[in-house]
Amino acid sequence: MAESRRGGRSFLRESVVVIVAAVVIAVLVKTFFFQAFSIPSGSMNSTLIKGDRVLVDKFSPWFGSTPARGDVVVFKDPGHWLDGTAEAPAPHSGFGYDVQNALSDIGLMPSADESYLIKRVIAVAGDTVDCRAGQPLRVNGVVLHEPYLYPGATPCDDDAVGTVVVPKGDLWVMGDHRDDSADSRTQRLRGNGGGFVPVSDVVGRADVVVWPLGHWAALAEPDTFHQSGLSQPGDGIAEPLAIGALAALTLAALLLLRRRRRSRRLRGF
Template sequence: MGDPTDAPGGGPPQPGEDRAGGEGKKAKSEQRSLWKQLPILIAVAVVLALLIKTFLLQAFSIPSGSMQNTLQLGDRVLVDKLTPWFGSEPERGEVVVFHDPSNWLAGQPTSEPNVFQVVLSKIGLAPSADEKDLIKRVIAIGGDTVECRKGGPVKVNGKSLNEPYIYPGNTPCDDRPFGPLRVPEGTIWVLGDHRQDSADSRWHMDDPKTHGFVPVDDVVGRAIAVAWPVTRWATLPIPKTFEQPGIGNQAIAADPTGARAAAAASASMETG
């Protein structure tokens, strides 16, 4: 009999052949395993994105020029949704996103989202087209007295605000003076930075439901940063003017006569 190693294709495999074959099978097995794990990885990513959207951060698109020049049309801002879960309430000077409190957006044009936008909105990477939200700056909070006379500055608890964030060429309130008004507890008074292009609290004082005040319960969260476009990356800090001494509610206690006048004006507005 001939040696089996002499036969074509016969004989034991060479050492390199066995190793290469094993590595090929291992690579194929890992590839199949990856494809099996991919749906799980995608599902985990979607769940994490949903949790982040619900409890931590959400991206919102700026639909108008009412907050220029702080925010531009088309900017994407990141909104902190976590701190409200721990009882944190809006503070003076913050830029906040809130649900439409009383049909403030009536008559505003709306666009139909495409499928891509719908998918992204579900996982928090794009704003929901179904949510009617607004973005403004908090000027006064519950218990504050706020006013603005034609030709003058906005005043909170008797303290004049220095507002460098107001759109160039705008006045603080010449197109719609207001107050003095006492902000009810559990609500906020909001204004747009582009004062002459913002349908903010001033323009809803006659609303029978809100009188221009936004319920804190309607606040989604604070806008903390501009995330897109990358050329506009920036944080949104509280302006220094809201940190001046005496702007807190203690100013009302120090001036009970002014407080009574403000309360009377607020009561008159609420029953009117």
């Protein structure tokens, strides 16, 4: 009987340790690697549907990677973009608010205390954007063929802003459902920070739709943004640096592990 009680307590302790370890790992992953976000509106239709869950890569920026043209990114509200829109967060009260913040702590939901948006990066620092009514969207003089646009949506007609040059440290973002997206165009016309998103406000790149399972899809950069003449000097440097840094750290870890194993063999000998 005593052995049975001891066995029960041992099982309970092991279960608590496993649960605590799982939560700690989840928090670390959420903080440094990935986080799930829910799509709050139809501004990215048909690429992303309202209610979809996307997994956002927060790891790459640690190695100097910056958003590239074509990336779908999650970013903090640069300043009242969400006011009066369908993406505005719900009032902060009630059971739902507490549950969302609890899930946020382990990376399954964004915090209810933060305001986030998700859009596609159209242009980066130094790019020239031409967005005129009745014309296709141009970046650095190159016409963007945009197969990701919502069927029937026009590239710029609703919020034509003319010619815009993206400042250093900023991004120009637009929704895939252009007729239903309060993006950089809308904010520029409102006089809201020129419509630019600071790179420092970007949480990470949305890599994959993970829920519902029937919507599962990888969110790769469209070929549109690899057209000849679109790139500028210096493009594509950050990502190789990130990969190189990761490779260097992996190699260092392997060498250290090998050295420790060799040291143990020598001591045993």
